[in-house]
Amino acid sequence: MYELYPHQAAVIDELRDGFRSGFTRQVLGAATGMGKTVIASHIAASAASRGKRVLFVVHLTELVAQAVRTFSRMGLRVGTLRGEDTDYSRADDIVVASIQTIRSRSAPDWIELAIIDECHVLHETHRNLMRDWPHVPFIGLSATPLREGLGKHFQRLVKGPTVRWLTENGYLVPATAFAPSQDALQAALRSVSVGTTTHGRDYRENELAEAVNTKALIGDLVKTWQERAENRQTLCFAASIAHSKAIVEDFNAVDVPAGHIDAYTPKDERDALIAAFKAGDIRILSSVTVLSIGFDVPDASCLILARPTLSEMLHFQQLGRGIRTAEGKRDCIILDHAGNVPRHGLPVHFELPDDLDDGSEASHSQRKKRDKDALVACSYCGFTMEPAQVTCPGCGIDRPRRSADIRIIDGALTAYGKEASDSAPSEDDIKSWYRAFLYDRQERGKSPGGAYYMARDKFKGFQAPKSWNRLNPQPPTPEQMRWMKHWRIRAAKRFAGQQKRP
Incomplete structure (x- = not known):
């Protein structure tokens, strides 16, 4: 027996409320990891306890065995409707069927609740089943109920927690x-x-x-x-x-x-x-x-x-x-x-949509x-x-700034170009990085002149005056250390590439 989490129990209650309100065709929008089959097994067990028989329809024959295992672990009597493996009777609590076998053989006509797994993959056979069984409640399950026109066949969307929340x-x-x-x-x-x-x-x-x-x-x-x-x-x-x-x-x-x-x-x-x-x-x-x-x-x-x-x-x-x-x-x-x-x-x-797409232009345009x-x-x-991230979490290097066109005019730093804005790095910002570059060069026993090339790469063509090599070195911040580490890796790769050339 699988125990329900509170968020799983909540969507089952919401589906029940929907049926009581007259919605006989509902979709459960359940994100990956929410446990759609576990939720379906509890719904089937509840129906079986009231003497009702359930049909669970999968869109791929390969998924039948997976569903049978889950329902069996719930203690349900499970029948199978899949090609040569077909074996079911009225004594079963639930019949797991592939839509392909239903198309070729039809479905048992004594079903009182139907659940369609991955209902965004809606075949004509699914639609025919819903048309031929107007009095049978249907529940569609999908992590992505975005299919255009899905709202023509289902009346209501019940939404589970978001992927972010999960x-x-x-x-x-x-x-x-x-x-x-x-x-x-x-x-x-x-x-x-x-x-x-x-x-x-x-x-x-x-x-x-x-x-x-x-x-x-x-x-x-x-x-x-x-x-x-x-x-x-x-x-x-x-x-x-x-x-x-x-x-x-x-x-x-x-x-x-x-x-x-x-x-x-x-x-x-x-x-x-x-x-x-x-x-x-x-x-x-x-x-x-x-x-x-x-x-x-x-x-x-x-x-x-x-x-x-x-x-x-x-x-x-x-x-x-x-x-x-x-x-x-x-x-x-x-x-x-x-x-x-x-x-x-x-x-x-x-994010799940607020409502199912009914195929209309207005419905389609409402997708957030x-x-x-x-x-x-x-x-x-x-x-x-993410759009707001400036420093890359993967390598620690800053994204190119739209306003990072910098040039020296009479020893002063000036931003220029049509995209220049207040976000351009200040002279103090660049000097802070330059001092860190000098510190790194000094610690490695390297010439301070290398700081010039590091600053040029960091600030997209910026040319530091020679006098900056006399600035006092300062220990780098963690962000500056990450950037310098990846700069050295790239420099080493460029050097290796040059060595290979004939």
Whole structure:
């Protein structure tokens, strides 16, 4: 028996209130980590205690067994409606069915409550079931109930706690993102057209797969994982089966064990790959859409986003695969090679809509803009930063200031250019950094002249007068120490690159 948390019990009470008020078609907007299946099992147990029979519908046949295990642990009698595994009767408290089998065989007609998992993936068979059973209450479950027109089929949205609340209260792990190589990605996407897809308006998949399945992009993906992922268990979202397999080949080529699964992978092979991933024998598990929705392996603490998407719904479904809690898991690192995080946001930026989209233009325009719109990637390390952050949490280097065009006029510092403002660094600010540079050079037994080049890099072309080399050195602050550390790393890489040139 699973005990309910207070926030889980609260949404069940709200659903009951909705039914009492005459809302027979409701959606529970439950963020990743809220425990949708646990909530559904308590609803089913309550219905069973009153002699009512429940149908639980999943959109992928692979998810049937997962749901059966959860309901069985609740002490419910569980039947199965899935292809050759079909085995159910009126004696069962709940029947777990795949929508594909319902389409081919129909559903039992003695059901008194229906629950549709991942209801944002609404097939025609779902809609037909709701049409044919007008007196049966329906509950839709979704972490991202954003689908256009969902409000045509459901009357009411019940909202659970936000991802931010669940993260702050320990039900999810925090996530940080790095977005490297955006220039190469944007160049690759110029030839990709946009159209209507199963995820809404998005890149056309065949064109997208061809654009991003290049050695240059995949090679950078492998290199970034080696530098950033700390050998973490990682899920990768690719643009096509061929793209996913190419990614796996490149990881295996550098002795990083990786595996690929797709909708055509035989069940035995799929189960073996997932078991190897859970055991740590495989570090990278790559796929196209199989891992995006409903895949429940919380061991993953790193995500590789290799599939660019314009779909906010798909993006947050993918992020949800990495932020579930697990023993020893502290956080999740997102390696965004697709430019999706700056476009859509981090997990904590996701907000449920106030109402379901009914397909009208007015309903669609009410989707709230979130503060994630201005997320930017640090130009030094790729760390995805909030709009108000000046110093990068990833490398400690300041973001380039819009007003940092500085020049010397008669020994005085003057800001210039059309974007100059009061936020330009003062002469005292720059002198403070220069003294820290001098201190660092002195401690390392280096010439004070190097401080000139450090200041030039730090303040975007600023040229310090020679007299500044006679300033009194001062110990650097932690922020200044971090910046100098990364400056030295970059300088060493530049020097190594020059040495390699013929």
